[in-house]
Amino acid sequence: xxxxxxxxxxxxxxxxxxxxxxxxxxxxxxxxxxxxxxxxxxxxxxxxxxxxxxxxxxxxxxxxxxxxxxxxxxxxxxxxxxxxxxxxxxxxxxxxxxxxxxxxxxxxxxxxxxxxxxxxxxxxxxxxxxxxxxxxxxxxxxxxxxxxxxxxxxxxxxxxxxxxxxxxxxxxxxxxxxxxxxxxxxxxxxxxxxxxxxxxxxxxxxxxxxxxxxxxxxxxxxxxxxxxxxxxxxxxxxxxxxxxxxxxxxxxxxxxxxxxxxxxxxxxxxxxxxxxxxxxxxxxxxxxxxxxxxxxxxxxxxxxxxxx
Amino acid sequence: xxxxxxxxxxxxxxxxxxxxxxxxxxxxxxxxxxxxxxxxxxxxxxxxxxxxxxxxxxxxxxxxxxxxxxxxxxxxxxxxxxxxxxxxxxxxxxxxxxxxxxxxxxxxxxxxxxxxxxxxxxxxxxxxxxxxxxxxxxxxxxxxxxxxxxxxxxxxxxxxxxxxxxxxxxxxxxxxxxxxxxxxxxxxxxxxxxxxxxxxxxxxxxxxxxxxxxxxxxxxxxxxxxxxxxxxxxxxxxxxxxxxxxxxxxxxxxxxxxxxxxxxxxxxxxxxxxxxxxxxxxxxxxxxxxxxxxxxxxxxxxxxxxxxxxxxxxxxxxxxxxxxxxxxxxxxxxxxxxxxxxxxxxxxxxxxxxxxxxxxxxxxxxxxxxxxxxxxxxxxxxxxxxxxx
Ligand SMILES: Nc1ncnc2c1ncn2[C@@H]1O[C@H](COP(=O)(O)OP(=O)(O)OP(=O)(O)O)[C@@H](O)[C@H]1O
Ligand SMILES: [Mg+2]
Numbered sequence: 001x002x003x004x005x006x007x008x009x010x011x012x013x014x015x016x017x018x019x020x021x022x023x024x025x026x027x028x029x030x031x032x033x034x035x036x037x038x039x040x041x042x043x044x045x046x047x048x049x050x051x052x053x054x055x056x057x058x059x060x061x062x063x064x065x066x067x068x069x070x071x072x073x074x075x076x077x078x079x080x081x082x083x084x085x086x087x088x089x090x091x092x093x094x095x096x097x098x099x100x101x102x103x104x105x106x107x108x109x110x111x112x113x114x115x116x117x118x119x120x121x122x123x124x125x126x127x128x129x130x131x132x133x134x135x136x137x138x139x140x141x142x143x144x145x146x147x148x149x150x151x152x153x154x155x156x157x158x159x160x161x162x163x164x165x166x167x168x169x170x171x172x173x174x175x176x177x178x179x180x181x182x183x184x185x186x187x188x189x190x191x192x193x194x195x196x197x198x199x200x201x202x203x204x205x206x207x208x209x210x211x212x213x214x215x216x217x218x219x220x221x222x223x224x225x226x227x228x229x230x231x232x233x234x235x236x237x238x239x240x241x242x243x244x245x246x247x248x249x250x251x252x253x254x255x256x257x258x259x260x261x262x263x264x265x266x267x268x269x270x271x272x273x274x275x276x277x278x279x280x281x282x283x284x285x286x287x288x289x290x291x292x293x294x295x296x297x298x299x300x301x302x303x304x305x306x307x308x
Numbered sequence: 309x310x311x312x313x314x315x316x317x318x319x320x321x322x323x324x325x326x327x328x329x330x331x332x333x334x335x336x337x338x339x340x341x342x343x344x345x346x347x348x349x350x351x352x353x354x355x356x357x358x359x360x361x362x363x364x365x366x367x368x369x370x371x372x373x374x375x376x377x378x379x380x381x382x383x384x385x386x387x388x389x390x391x392x393x394x395x396x397x398x399x400x401x402x403x404x405x406x407x408x409x410x411x412x413x414x415x416x417x418x419x420x421x422x423x424x425x426x427x428x429x430x431x432x433x434x435x436x437x438x439x440x441x442x443x444x445x446x447x448x449x450x451x452x453x454x455x456x457x458x459x460x461x462x463x464x465x466x467x468x469x470x471x472x473x474x475x476x477x478x479x480x481x482x483x484x485x486x487x488x489x490x491x492x493x494x495x496x497x498x499x500x501x502x503x504x505x506x507x508x509x510x511x512x513x514x515x516x517x518x519x520x521x522x523x524x525x526x527x528x529x530x531x532x533x534x535x536x537x538x539x540x541x542x543x544x545x546x547x548x549x550x551x552x553x554x555x556x557x558x559x560x561x562x563x564x565x566x567x568x569x570x571x572x573x574x575x576x577x578x579x580x581x582x583x584x585x586x587x588x589x590x591x592x593x594x595x596x597x598x599x600x601x602x603x604x605x606x607x608x609x610x611x612x613x614x615x616x617x618x619x620x621x622x623x624x625x626x627x628x629x630x631x632x633x634x635x636x637x638x639x640x641x642x643x644x645x646x647x648x649x650x651x652x653x654x655x656x657x658x659x660x661x662x663x664x665x666x667x668x669x670x671x672x673x674x675x676x677x678x679x680x681x682x683x684x685x686x687x688x689x690x691x692x693x694x695x696x697x
Contacts, residue, residue, distance in 0.1 A: 052539050054696050078541040088536035105540045147536075 003030040005155055005186035006051060008062025008069065013046055013055060021046050022209040024060070028188060028202075033181050035200030036190040039300055043209040044190040045085055048157045051188070052082045065155055078106070081148035085159040085190075087140045091133025095124055095143055098132050099150060106151035114150060122146040137164040145173070149180065156180065158189040162196065174199050194293045205296055207303040213295070221295050226250075228262040228290040229273050233283035239276075248272045251298055262294050345608065349615040356619070360626045360641075369452050369636030372420040375402040375413045382430035388441070392423070397456040410444070414493060416669045417655055420446050420453065420635055433485050440487040448658050450498035452633035461488060494662040502577070505570040506661045507630040509589065510653040512566060514624055515617075517559055517593050521600030522613040524551045525692070530609055535696065544692040548685065552597045559593030560586070570661075579664030585657065588674060592653040595681035599649070602684045605691040624650040652676040 006028040013021040021043040028034045036044050049055040051064050053073025061068070067075040089098045099118050103111035119128050122142050127135070132143060145161055156177075162170045174196065177187055181201075189200070197203050197217060204214040213220045231239065236259050240252045243261055248268025253260045263269035277285055340346065374392075378385055392398045398421060404410055410422045424442040426432075432439035443460060445453040495502045528534040537547070563586060570576040578585070600617060607613035625631060627641055628650035634642065645651045652673035659665035659673075667674070 049696060054535065054538055056695055056697055074541065074543075077539060080539070082536075082539040084532075084535045084539075086532050086535075088532045088534075090533055091531065102540070105542050107541075 004028070004063075005030045005032070006034075006062070006064050006188065008051070008064075009060060011047065011050055011057045011060035011062065013043075013050060013057050020209050021050070021057075021206075024206070024209070024211050026062075026204060026211070026214075028186060030186050031181055031184045032201045033177060033187045033189065033199070035197045035203035036188060036206070037192070037197055037203055037296065038190075038206035042207050044206060045159055047206070048082070048159050048188065048190065052076055052080050052157055054082075079154045081151065081153035081156045083144050083148045083156070083158045083161050085163070087132075087144060089132050089140075089144060089147055092131060094129045094131055095119060095135075096128045098143065099147055102147045102150055108151055118146045118150045138166055138169055141165050142169065142173075145176070154185060156185060156187045156189075158187065160190050160192065162191065162193065170196075194291065194296075197292055203292075205299055207300050210303065212299045212303060217292055221290055221292060224290065224295040224298060225264050225266075226262050226290040226295055226298060227264075227266045227269055228260055228288040228294060229269070230255075230286050230288035231259040231261060231283050232257055239283065243272070243276065246272045251294060251301070253294065253297065260288060260291070260294060262290055262298065264298070343609070343611070345612045346615060349612075349619065353619065353622070356622060360623065364627060364637050364641035365632045366636040366638075367451055367632060368455050369633045370396045371399040372397060372452070372456060372635045373401045373418065374398040374421040374423060375404055375410055375419045376400055377404050377407065377410050377422070377424040379427035380425055380429040384430040384433060385425050388425065389423075392460070395456075395459050397459055398423075412669075414444055414446050415659075415663055415665060417446065417659065421456070429486075436485070438485060438487055440489045442489050442491065444491045444493055447492035447495045447498060448662050449503045449629070449633055450495060450500060451503075452635055453492070454498070457490060457492070460490075501574045502662060503658065504630075505566075505574045505576045506657040507628075507654050509563065509566045509570070509657055510592065510628070510650050511625060511630055512562060513559060513589065513593050513653075514596050514650050515621055516562065517555060517596035518600035518603070518617045518620065519614070520555045520558070521552060521597045522603045522607070522617045523610050524601055525604035526607050526610045526613045527604075538694060538696065544689050544694060548601055548688055548692070552594065552601060555597050556590060556593055559597075560590065563589045563593075576661060578661045580660035580666065584667060585660045588653075588656050588660075588670075588677070591674070591677050591681070592649060592656075595649050595677050595684060598681050598684035598688065602688040602691065605688050605693075624648050627651070629654050646676075647680075649677055649680045652680075 004027060006026055009025045011021055011024040012019065024043075024047060026034075026047075036047070038044050046055060050057045051069060053069065053076050056070070061070060063069060064076050065079055067073075069076065090101070093101065096115055096119065099115035100111045103114040108114045116128075119125055122145075124139070124143065124146070127139070132140065135143060141161055141164065145158070148156060148158070158177075162173055165173060170193075177189070178199075181187055189196075191197060200217070202214065202216055203220060205212050205220065213223060215223065233239075236254060236257075240254065240259055243249050243252050243259075248263050248265055249261055249272055250264055251260075251262045253262075261269070261273070263272075273285060276283075376389065378389075389400065393400060401419060402413065404413070407424065410424065413419045414422050422442075422444040424444075426439050426441070429439050429441070443457075445457055447453050492498065525534075528537060567578070567582075567585070571578055599620065603616040603620070604613050607616055623644060627637065627645040628634070628648055629645065630650065634645060634651070637645065655673050656665075656670050656677075659670055663669075
């Protein structure tokens, strides 16, 4: 039996009478990288804040690292590293000063040495005395991650840690996350990037406050029951508009010079495609594999928008 | 973007000075309307100022607490006391029986005046021996006692003349049947600086200390750093003390500068113990820091926090006895004054510097400051939100 790092049930939170997270349950095994996905305003940040005691859920219960999220937030805070979506270290402190502050608050034995080590690990050696506020967006994110892992937490809650980070740095970032997971640290990470979702052991998709799918990337794709055709050829814009109107086609999305045509009802979709093939021979059709993005967009368009 | 925007460069011509300025005006009004608290202060500050200046302040204080030591209780003595009372300047609060008690009351500031009528006063007057009535004034604040002292002489004169009729009329006819020995204690020359400069220590500390911490929590919230801070294993009381402590040190520097200037530039005497003065000033600084910190847990943004400190500073400045005589204010204003920390500190600092008071003379004021600090800190901890709800 695997150890569980996060186990919450029925979390609900509303602001000013508007439900933002509804009856959300999550189970994250220890040492796993758990991706948290969903459109803007779907309640990812709110959920993460409830996990680390920054927000009190209206209802629901659960544990984080074995501590009750409702009553033991002091214990949780000691062992969780939370990286906020918006940079929230001190802009008027240098990198070194920020890290030393964090080290002292967490009671790390030798704060100066710990900060020095973290600076090296982050590759920030040349900038140790630069003010955090003067860093570029990507470097701020690296600093924030460094501050999070400095006190060696058992659980990392990362809220869009790679927003605005260049591809190379993003890759390094994920290598670091996988290294940490291999050491037994659990990571819950929210993201809008599909490639990052695929790097997670497991993902959860939430829209309008409701959990719509979870599992490994492949499981989520399989669960959706979506099948996809890939089309290439001339005047794809016109073809897309045509296909959209047909029953059986749930989604048409352009990918570069190709069009992904997807539907949940495989039979109906195949019928539409067969008909289209017959009608004009100019296009090239192949059976495709639905991507995570296809699945998410479908999930989102089906989810009822409680603001509408 | 609407298509119209692209229709031609003509639509995007320079809007001109007035329109751009107007855009700014509209934006500012919208933001102002969002901030209810600022709106309220804009109305409240003038009202508060009108009330305080208009009703509370009086530079010719009457009904000042007075202690009396009468070693003679003949009709003449009573006539003298009645006449004094009729001036409205003196309010006889205490009848004491020995001079030490009289000294103690003056020193602790319980009374503003002390009057001693000598033994066999009546007999000596009738004999024409011109006995002496002792009037002791606490002249720390020369403004408070000035007019009362001026009124004393004439009033006693008329009282005696009325009483001494018939066989003693001859005595009354002499220019002065008695003498008044006036002791202006603590500031015999009535130098205003002696009163103002020590008080200034309190005013400066109030203003700066409160301002420092009033931004402490609001700044973290406004800059977004509160979210990180709250997710760390640090307790509200640790945050509070950590934020207050550095400014106590700043306060110490300010104190040193003011005290040195008071002594060497303005020649203000410091009769009491300097270490005691520094210790109690530190306590005072800490209570103001605590008040500021409390404001910062209540205010929603830095502007509000600054407004709150100003709101608090105003009555401190006007009702503490710093700028205007405390005894000159109506009773309600004195009650408000009693719950302000500056009032008690002004008494402490004037007491130590000018009267040479020791700890024992100021226990009430010290206790008041202490309670004030504890209450402010308690409120701050209650108000401090540990979550972002
Ligand atoms: N303090 C708050 N007061 C009122 N509403 C809030 C508050 N915090 C969040 N919300 C609302 O809750 C909803 C969910 O917000 P949340 O920040 O959790 O979304 P998110 O999934 O993190 O979005 P994003 O991907 O844009 O970061 C939003 O509609 C937001 O407006
Ligand atoms: Mg978010």
